[in-house]
Amino acid sequence: YVLTQPPSVSVAPGKTARITCGGNKIGGKTVHWYQQKPGQAPVLVIYYDKDRPSGIPERFSGSNSGNTATLTISRVEAGDEADYYCQVWDSNSDNIFGGGTKLTVL
Amino acid sequence: QVQLQESGPGLVKTSQTLSLTCTVSGDSITSGSYFWSWIRQPAGKGLEWIGRGRVYGSGSTDYNPSLKSRVTVAVDTSANQFSLKLTSVTAADTAVYFCAREGGYWYFDIWGRGTLVTVSS
Numbered sequence: 263y264v265l266t267q268p269p270s271v272s273v274a275p276g277k278t279a280r281i282t283c284g285g286n287k288i289g290g291k292t293v294h295w296y297q298q299k300p301g302q303a304p305v306l307v308i309y310y311d312k313d314r315p316s317g318i319p320e321r322f323s324g325s326n327s328g329n330t331a332t333l334t335i336s337r338v339e340a341g342d343e344a345d346y347y348c349q350v351w352d353s354n355s356d357n358i359f360g361g362g363t364k365l366t367v368l
Numbered sequence: 369q370v371q372l373q374e375s376g377p378g379l380v381k382t383s384q385t386l387s388l389t390c391t392v393s394g395d396s397i398t399s400g401s402y403f404w405s406w407i408r409q410p411a412g413k414g415l416e417w418i419g420r421g422r423v424y425g426s427g428s429t430d431y432n433p434s435l436k437s438r439v440t441v442a443v444d445t446s447a448n449q450f451s452l453k454l455t456s457v458t459a460a461d462t463a464v465y466f467c468a469r470e471g472g473y474w475y476f477d478i479w480g481r482g483t484l485v486t487v488s489s
Binding site: 349 | 405414415416417430431432433466472473474475476477479480481482
């Protein structure tokens, strides 16, 4: 099973960023999202497609349908600049990560 | 607050065995229905799940199919630790290795800070 993410997404401060994660019938799977800043470990920002762990701002939201899952970051801030990874569990491959998307805040 | 910390050699010779330990602090490794996983990240590249160990279910394990023949994950409840062994390493195994707690439906909610392992002759 393969997850496809765009290598990069750019957005101006205060605007909305959308990072996609494509996979065959991914809407039938459960998607999780991680944020990773340089030199740091990944941090879980969305689990079960759309749930936020405690401490994650409401600006972060997720959706999943058809062949695409999407991480949406509203009112983007400079501190949101990071790499973002989607992840699913697949019965054949076990845990799979997308290739990652670098979010640049202009 | 649960914390994870990786430890082990930062340099391993080609063809030898990479061995890392993850120490769990702040709670017992037997608390809750969690799995204990290893994930790695080569420099400038993405994340790759390596494998997991369970406390329950007879301590069973699961591995990334691409690494299965070389990987062993073990959980030591008496030490509140879990470990990774990767045999016959090559330069392609050079990466930052993270340990992580896996909960719920296969998500990683707590991560260690990661440790760089370089494979060189």
